Amino acid sequence: MTAAVTADVTDRRPMEGMRVLDLTSNVAGPLACQVLVDLGAEVVKIEPPTGEAGRNIRSTIPGQEDLRPYFLPHHRGKKSVVLDLHDDGDVTRLLALADTADVFVQGFRPGVLDRLGLGADVLRRRNPRLVHASLSAFSGDGDQHLRPGIDALIQAESGLLTGLTRADGAPLLPAPTVVDACSGHVLAQAILAALLARERHGQGDAVEVALYDVAVSMQAPHITRQLHTVPEHAHLTETGRSSMAVAPSGPFRAADGWLMLFAYVPKHWNLLTEVLGRPDLRADPRFADQLERARHPVELAATLETALAAHTVAEWVELLTAAGVMASPVRGWSSVIGSAAFAEAELAVTVEAGGRTELAVRTPARYRGFTPGGVTPTPLLGEHTDDVLGAVRT
Template sequence: MLSGIRVISFTHFLQGPSASQFLADLGAEVIKVEPPTGAFERSWSGPDAYLDGTSVFFLLGNRNQQSFSIDLKAPGARRVLTDLLASADVLIESFRPGAMDRLGLGYNDVAAINPRLIYCSLSGYGSDGPYVDRPGQDVLLQAVSGLAAATGRGGVSPTPVGASIVDQHGATLGALGILAALHGRERTGRGMKVESNLLNAALDLQIEPFAYYLNGFRGERSESGVSSRFYKAPYGVFPTADGFVCLSLNSLATLEKLFGDPWFGGVSETDSYARREEVNRRIVGHLREIPTAEWFARCEAVKVWYAPVNGYEEVVVDPQVLHNESILAFEHPEAGHVEVLAHPITYDGRRPGIRSVPQALGASTRSVLGSLSYTEAEIDELVAEGVILDGAH
């Protein structure tokens, strides 16, 4: 769908590479610009997860992209970058605010080279403001945005979510902004600057509870089985005799049927939020009596909204996950067999696949320059001068 769109990606960590990968999955030609030492994610992986020396963190966010390695500070780099940007439709960058300007690659500099370019900046807090120099990292944004304080049971410490959800949502918003700007360019013929940041992404993830707060509702985290400050019981994860079950948004009449307990009928629906701790304690008292599998059968029988509480070992064999083909496997020349999450959207019932595995550093430097009409002799000279790294040779 994005065939013919050239994207120049100055990105590292997760927010930027993942946004670039969304576009690459959709067919855009994404050229990942890396220093001769490689992007950060090549040499870092959360739990030191490497497959034969290759970072899993790198493998999960850099498929379908070309690695172009250049020393941005080398004297001969300017001409190469000018030619590259003149050929592009999109530039996406995730450096700290001001870094691209210092390299002569800020929006005004690049727009002068290519007025049709969509320029997307992804940052922690935005391109200016009192937090502009703060480090922007997922768990820090979960903390500052209120997300960690809203998560977990009452009486325990604020609880960060168990995944880099802010980074990934920031990537999604960045890709959305780029697509909107490309659509707008079809009408105006002009490029524009698009900005997304992790703070906005973290707040956007809380669109519902934050709106309740802004409009006067002050909820507290539940001390029992409710994971949210803003919902009636039952809403959350509850223990059974041998495990856990998740219950959500069931009426008290439904709970009366499930448990065969007339106590629930004595609580009015209008009081179910104020009395949610009583309701939760009553639910736990019943659930602890019977094993999880039996509760699943009973929930099905009375149409209770429920779900198993899966660990990853259950998720990877979940029949719906398998049916949806949510896991993408490929063979990598260094890492061997790799499995990552696939593109999350289907188009005419199909997910975009993998056209190229995450590349070795500088693997496409020579071919990209060839597309800009550089001769082999000119490319060899740039390699000899240390301006570029030719990882294909």
Template sequence: MTNNTHAPGPLAGIRVLDLTWVLAGPYAAMILCDLGAEVVKVERPPHGDVARTTGPFVNNESMYFQSVNRGKKSISIDLRSDEGRNLFLHLVDQADVVMENFTPGVMDKLGIGPEALLARNPRLIFASTSGFGQTGPWRDKPALDIIVQGMGGVMSITGYPDEPPARPGTSIGDICGGLYTAVGILAALREREQSGQGQSVDISMLDCQIAILENAVARYYATGEEPGPLGTRHPSATPFQAFPTSDGWIVVALSWGIATQWEIFCAELGLPELVGDERFDTSFKRTENHAELEPLLFDATRKRSTDHWVSTLAPYGIPIGPLNTIGQAVQQEQIAAREMITTVQHPVAGEVTMAASPLKLSRTPGRVYGYGPQFGQDTVNVLSEWLDIAPEETERLADAGIVLTEGGPDIAAYLSA
């Protein structure tokens, strides 16, 4: 694979005004930025994105903020003022994409909703990410990650039977909303090449949770039964779960349709008698009789180490791996070979380590272009480059409180409060 990290990204030349905050919207904008778009984060004075106040912190800089805002620029404009709003509208004239994740109606109240902006710039892509979308009886309700996870059914199938509901270990309500927002924007940009017209993109985080339920929805409608939590198990394939070892855990997933893998698995576990047991001779029967099978397999896998099972079963082509901690996961040689951990130099925090882009295009791969911006650091340059506004005029706007060129939350005071 040719990986020219100095080549312009596939979205080079695309200008994005990013009004999003916290996670779902910034994650989508991060994807566009990793692909080479010029993403300008438009932050509200005086403190900007609330993610700046979310830990962990290094030298009072939020690493949470850094992780989803890397490579972006930051400007601060008071959109509640007439002059600030007019300034933003002129930026919209030069933009390809506007992104926001406010509660529906907020942008319209400011006079910068999709109808107004598309009338001004017909080629604009206006992307909205919200809890419940721009239509429907719940459109005005606020929502955060755990709300849509709960309402979308995801938490009802997460965790173990007869235990309290569990939230997945990552914010998939926000992350899925961000991923689908990025896909929607890319699709709209592609369609614009054909039609010459922009359009609005309406992403509901709740919709996205329904979309990722995949076979849970199919099972519900096919059987009429409510799917429930299964721990690490698969609902229709066995073995397909985590197994304890003498020093940790392994994850095993026998391939569909390869009967010999079950025979090999049983032989290596020292349980050859299971192969001829009618209760377990097909994946369907193994799933049906899982309660009887699991203790037998657990007793066997506990006798040897994680490394033993991986090195023994992997050569047979059986899908297997260690169940890693985060520290173990990021230090794997495969992750290093794929360059999935990268560092950037931040002017205050110093060297910042973060996940890299997984978008490995052969000529124009995704990559991290720099650190997450400090509040308002690019206001002067963006107004100059996009609108040809002289630094002296930007200084006047700053003196009037229309824009800010520096500032942000006082993290030291925030942490000591």
């Protein structure tokens, strides 16, 4: 089931009438600008003659070679303008376009746009109300800020791969670009905060978001624990969640596969023991409270899995959910898009225009006061160059 994105005649999109220039690529920056599209902004995608990097990443599945899975979900409703920033005339055109913008979002390596005369100071002198947003791999004023980086590298550098290893010890890299996704939403939040400040105080601002900073903040409880742990106990991080008092938490075997179960909160633990028919476990000193359960993970898992062997994963999910305990099957992507949760959330959106139809995943926020923008398909490369540049072309 898909949800059709349609126009709303009672539109109250909060960024209606605002122009955003999107000079980012891949996932994080384009996702941030897709959020702004949904809020009503006119987002102009500035691309090199070869197209942005994400446009050129294709699916390798037979029959899907023309599908661009990194580009498609993050460019609904945008306009594409081709400018070659190695060409002085196109740099001049971009300067003139920035004079008309409310937001300028860029993801170039630090210093690149400054050398082209397109740095934040230059743009904001010309347009004091401009919000200039920069996305980088690392932050700070030292050499680290100059390092290149993408999601996978940042996951490794930031510790996000802690506990994720193959049987031979090699790091296991998750398929989703989780740092990019989180960074995109943080960047959108920072831009909106700067726009709110502009409305209150009259001037724009320069904001910066770094993938590394976001990745560390995603792990704040674990990094905080490590800040309070002497170095010789650093091995505590190797087991990830199990070094926290959150047991039972994670995957457990049921009759036909793995059940994802979370019942570490005392109330949920009590409910779990009732559903399992094992209220006696509450009196077992090894499982008497949250801390003791975490100190006896092997015994706890063995005890739970003995009881869970009585039913299938689907049966346990139904029983536990009805009782108020958090439980889920471990789904693959093909199962996700057919699930009740996916359908009821209407996460798949269909957009149509000019004989083109595209199916993508919507941004997560939902609004009662207006219908999100992004109601047209992703733009063809350079599709809107002439229309947008207009009089600024020389």
